[in-house]
Amino acid sequence: xxxxxxxxxxxxxxxxxxxxxxxxxxxxxxxxxxxxxxxxxxxxxxxxxxxxxxxxxxxxxxxxxxxxxxxxxxxxxxxxxxxxxxxxxxxxxxxxxxxxxxxxxxxxxxxxxxxxxxxxxxxxxxxxxxxxxxxxxxxxxxxxxxxxxxxxxxxxxxxxxxxxxxxxxxxxxxxxxxxxxxxxxxxxxxxxxxxxxxxxxxxxxxxxxxxxxxxxxxxxxxxxxxxxxxxxxxxxxxxxxxxxxxxxxxxxxxxxxxxxxxxxxxxxxxxxxxxxxxxxxxxxxxxxxxxxxxxxxxxxxxxxxxxxxxxxxxxxxxxxxxxxxxxxxxxxxxxxxxxxxxxxxxxxxxxxxxxxxxxxxxxxxxxxxxxxxxxxxxxxxxxxxxxxxxxxxxxxxxxxxxxxxxxxxxxxxxxxxxxxxxxxxxxxxxx
Amino acid sequence: xxxxxxxxxxxxxxxxxxxxxxxxxxxxxxxxxxxxxxxxxxxxxxxxxxxxxxxxxxxxxxxxxxxxxxxxxxxxxxxxxxxxxxxxxxxxxxxxxxxxxxxxxxxxxxxxxxxxxxxxxxxxxxxxxxxxxxxxxxxxxxxxxxxxxxxxxxxxxxxxxxxx
Numbered sequence: 001x002x003x004x005x006x007x008x009x010x011x012x013x014x015x016x017x018x019x020x021x022x023x024x025x026x027x028x029x030x031x032x033x034x035x036x037x038x039x040x041x042x043x044x045x046x047x048x049x050x051x052x053x054x055x056x057x058x059x060x061x062x063x064x065x066x067x068x069x070x071x072x073x074x075x076x077x078x079x080x081x082x083x084x085x086x087x088x089x090x091x092x093x094x095x096x097x098x099x100x101x102x103x104x105x106x107x108x109x110x111x112x113x114x115x116x117x118x119x120x121x122x123x124x125x126x127x128x129x130x131x132x133x134x135x136x137x138x139x140x141x142x143x144x145x146x147x148x149x150x151x152x153x154x155x156x157x158x159x160x161x162x163x164x165x166x167x168x169x170x171x172x173x174x175x176x177x178x179x180x181x182x183x184x185x186x187x188x189x190x191x192x193x194x195x196x197x198x199x200x201x202x203x204x205x206x207x208x209x210x211x212x213x214x215x216x217x218x219x220x221x222x223x224x225x226x227x228x229x230x231x232x233x234x235x236x237x238x239x240x241x242x243x244x245x246x247x248x249x250x251x252x253x254x255x256x257x258x259x260x261x262x263x264x265x266x267x268x269x270x271x272x273x274x275x276x277x278x279x280x281x282x283x284x285x286x287x288x289x290x291x292x293x294x295x296x297x298x299x300x301x302x303x304x305x306x307x308x309x310x311x312x313x314x315x316x317x318x319x320x321x322x323x324x325x326x327x328x329x330x331x332x333x334x335x336x337x338x339x340x341x342x343x344x345x346x347x348x349x350x351x352x353x354x355x356x357x358x359x360x361x362x363x364x365x366x367x368x369x370x371x372x373x374x375x376x377x378x379x380x381x382x383x384x385x386x387x388x389x390x391x392x393x394x395x396x397x398x399x400x401x402x403x404x405x406x407x408x409x410x411x412x413x414x415x416x417x418x419x420x421x422x423x424x425x426x427x428x429x430x431x
Numbered sequence: 432x433x434x435x436x437x438x439x440x441x442x443x444x445x446x447x448x449x450x451x452x453x454x455x456x457x458x459x460x461x462x463x464x465x466x467x468x469x470x471x472x473x474x475x476x477x478x479x480x481x482x483x484x485x486x487x488x489x490x491x492x493x494x495x496x497x498x499x500x501x502x503x504x505x506x507x508x509x510x511x512x513x514x515x516x517x518x519x520x521x522x523x524x525x526x527x528x529x530x531x532x533x534x535x536x537x538x539x540x541x542x543x544x545x546x547x548x549x550x551x552x553x554x555x556x557x558x559x560x561x562x563x564x565x566x567x568x569x570x571x572x573x574x575x576x577x578x579x580x581x582x583x584x585x586x587x588x589x590x591x592x593x594x595x
Binding site for chain 2: 061064065108112123124125128129132135136138139142143146156157158
């Protein structure tokens, strides 16, 4: 028996390092493995012994693409321990900076990483030769997210202005006001984006997923909500560990997440959208319907459309906050240090980002655990490939490889800060 | 449009020699006060492009693995053509420095002068410090860029620092 191997020399439009292997016997997919590293495991160790007030500055370093997700999860969890409740303008500013991250992250993926798949290009650079105006619009749209992140986060990468209880410094009204006109343009550009990507040709692959996302009584979820699913889960975040387990698998240094006694689940834009369509703004709902999306979507290849709808939402939500903003009396809420444990989950661009901490009575971290969305989605990505590759086996290896990569990119996996190599092995078992 | 020189230090300070570009940028921030805009970036292409598209000249510093001894300094005139292929492997994210330059070239958003200094790295492990040879190279590169920028400014006296 010989093994047929296809390799990519460098990582193509996926954040970080990964290797993928599919084993085919007699025309049937026997297994699919996605192997990645998960830097947050190192960070959990780094955090032990540090003051809980340092945690958001440390967790911001986990990822250059979605630092706010790691800051928001940590500050909310620690505030629960310290009995701090953040409301009013501070809560709104937290939603605003998260909107900035969603815009930045989603637009990067839509225009630079995922659109080339659908338009038949190897990269955004190749796509730009024929579709320069499209790429330029994506670049301009992403800048709005960058600007929000810089104003509120203090700098563009690894923001330093988020703290337990609020912010180190809050902006004056005049600092946020110029964003309003830019966000109006961005909202219109995002609507155009939905219309553009909805015209792409989507493989007809879908599965019966268990979608898991936050759900809030009034809002499309960012920082708060119960953890719900389309298969009956409806729990407070405090029940996360009783409901979801992390398990080690031999082929990955990242832990896989499973719903106990049930299995893989799907977190991220498709899950959020399908569980929270009624919480979108009327405009976002309308453009989603015009794009041909129902109130739920089970085709992961259409995640690019859902991301674009979420950009519309993020622009509108950011605009609402900017227009209504009145600075708070104080930039943060303080509270006495006390020992305890607390957990929280927020909606990172790629899905649920779960944090649990224990601190002692001096405020030092004695335990930390972080479950990143990409590690939660790993088993589902593997099941997608196991399920879908069977339909693609007649494709030449190069096209099969491309289709597999596209299926992985549906999840915008962020395997950040690792090396840069994706290797795909297709073992057809042909003698 | 005013003439703006931009310096970008690119990399990840948490990954050993991958932080070489950003360490160099920190040296240059003090050396170039008022003469250039100095930024540190993680290497994501669109963020790089946003910083350079309105500049008259840009200097980028990044770590490299071009099969040279650690600390070797490569100076690449990227306005003349693409970076060496293996450069594209190095960014912390798949869409990195080489992509930013080529995207800028395709969209006609590349400054007329684009100089990339690549410092050959040795260790890219999480949590590692800069290797000694790479640390030395950051000071050499900072000095060379300072001289290049001074020579671009006709009103400045000739650069007196020895080029290494």
